[in-house]
Amino acid sequence: MEESPNGKPGLQAEGRCRRRVAAVSAPALSACRLTLAGVMDAEGRVDESRLRGHIFRNGGVTPSERGLAWRFLFGMYPCSSTALERSFLQEQLLVRYRVMKKKWQQFLPSTVRLQLNGTDAELFAAVRYFDEREAQTLQEAQDQSEEVKDRLAFLELQAQILFERVKFDLEELREAIRIIDKDVPRTNRDLSYYQEEGLGNLLVLRNILITYAAFHPEVGYAQGMNDLCSRFLEVLDCEVDTFWSFSCYMEKFSRDFMADGLHRKIELEAALLKELDPPLYAHLVRDNMERFTFCHRWLLLGFQREFKHSDALRLFEILSCDHLELISQKVDRARYQERLDQKHCTDGSESPQQTFNTDFTFELFICAAVLLDNRESLLHCRDDVQLIQFTSSLQGRLDLNSTLKKAESHFYNYCKRCAWDYMNGHRRANSIKDEDFFYQLRSLFILKR
Template identity: 25%
Template sequence: MLRRHKGRESASSSDSTFYQLRPDCAHNVPDTKFKIKIGKTLSVRKWHAAFTHHGSLHIASVLNRIQSGGVHPAIRGEVWEFLLGCFDPDSTFDDRDHIRQARRIQYARWKEQCKHMDPHVGSGKIITAPIITEDGVPIKDPLVLLEAATPDQQASLISTKNGDEADHRLTDKQTIEWKLTLHQIGLDVLRTDRSMVFYEKKENLSKLWDILAVYAWIDKEVGYCQGMSDLCSPMIVLLNDEADAFWCFERLMRRLRGNFRCTQQSVGVENQLQHLASIIQVLDPKLHDHLETLGGGDYLFAFRMFMVLFRRELSFGDSLYLWGDDVGSRI
């Protein structure tokens, strides 16, 4: 799980060493400002030293380091499991092993349920076209079927006509709503962090798609909304195990799912936008008045910033630095 950085930690190191960018996309990505600072950043050595013999974590010293200099990229995955509440700082090594195993089993069960409803889940591929109509009729688009088929299955699918099998109309509304989101998840996954070398591997894209598909099923009240892929992507990058990444994302969504609840009367982040307006009005009244004059007094221009926690305004590493400082301050 721990991705160790080969070489000595240096003050000049930056996240670009760990989160490599595609050469053709580097000019489109904001420069990373975060730098590893010796004596301030939570290092690998300081992180390991913060655990007792039995495995409990001295969280206070860890938080002080995080707030003064961020987290070394080599241990971000492990640290985030504690910051997001996946593990109690007072838990032991054995406690966490049992919890991790139980969660992996639970995730596997949910994923199997989703796979039973739609074989695209866990196939190693993703879909980007609708597979069902709003009234529950399967869409047997050959291109969609070929997306998730194995090479052996593709040959038989090509020779199979759409009318060879009777359509089975679904009647369960929750299943229909879930299936209606799958292609949208696929479209968003293909647009998420495409500048990173990490996502040149199809297995990483499919892992992101699977996690979002499973989450959309278990959180039926919120389901899937655009922006969630931006929040889930860092978990895939930081944690090798898919189930571990899922649970970190699930914990993050416990804090943020209210942002994705929208009605005809309000949007999920409306309260945060109102707070921002109040703060700017006090700290910089001239700026607030100027925004009012331009018609931006509702601060909707900051909508995306709050929805995905500055993932698209900052570089990958800088956004995680901001997240760590914010989440750490709430523990």
């Protein structure tokens, strides 16, 4: 069987797709039956480029589409897979997650249950709901057919072999669990997903985070991961799918939870603001770069607190579709081709260097749009206390559509200026062609909201 480095099964496994899955959770099975209109073919394959463009241009997907779209968007499902192939993949992921969770629970049996201090009545209720759900899941497993049990037993043996050599660092894992047990109860319980019986989802979230930390010691656990993972759990409503989707997301963004990633984000946001508004940049960086630290929380959690919850989910998937980052690559490729053409038409003089900073991702322009929209208030902030008070005042008050339009405008103007700087010096005679180029560039930014 083919394996990927993180233990996620490939789709070329021997005997794949021989039968449909019967041993997965109800949310996962229903997701297998759904389709994404316009981006999925008859056999269930997804056009990834079209999916990302669909998400961006429509300002996100509908709530009914979101669960399935995220499974593709964040890499749990390969876009090239068919619906039948995903059924087999789902079963493998289910068994592997169970084996991984069982392994750390056997390693630290005293940490299997959340330690309660007796002061949080809601957590006591959460444990009760969670235990009831676990008992129901166990009963459903016992009621499965012998064929399904045999197949799951075989997959479990494979998973045990796969993870047999994984070793845990006792102290590191204990410390990760200690922080997780502090953060999970602080997860936003006002969400409907955590109301009444849904409180048990807090314990599901805990299991996912501990399993991730145990099998990704190079990343471990950092504060903020609970809020991020909670977003996946709410949308996917499935412990197994949440773990794998969250893991795929962290493969790309785990650095953001580390010190060097924090400093890099701050430096990039400061550099972009310097491009867009030098006076505001000079004011914020007057003492040191640490005055931009508040932007890192915005970027790390996808502005989770600054927009209302439904809009924060939309923004998260818009940012994750990387549509504008792909546009910037197209712009840069177009400019590169122009340099090649210019080189053939000149005496061989050296072509200009790239001026477009491809590290300026769309999320940075979202952040810049918020800063520029509140420029006067920021200029009146004279110390860190006033800055913190200002940023706190924005929570839940920002308008997503307005912010997106402003961010797109800043992004477009930045792309246009970078392209114009080149063209203005090397293609003055082709003004009509320049206009065509900018028209095509602008058309990539038009949204339907």
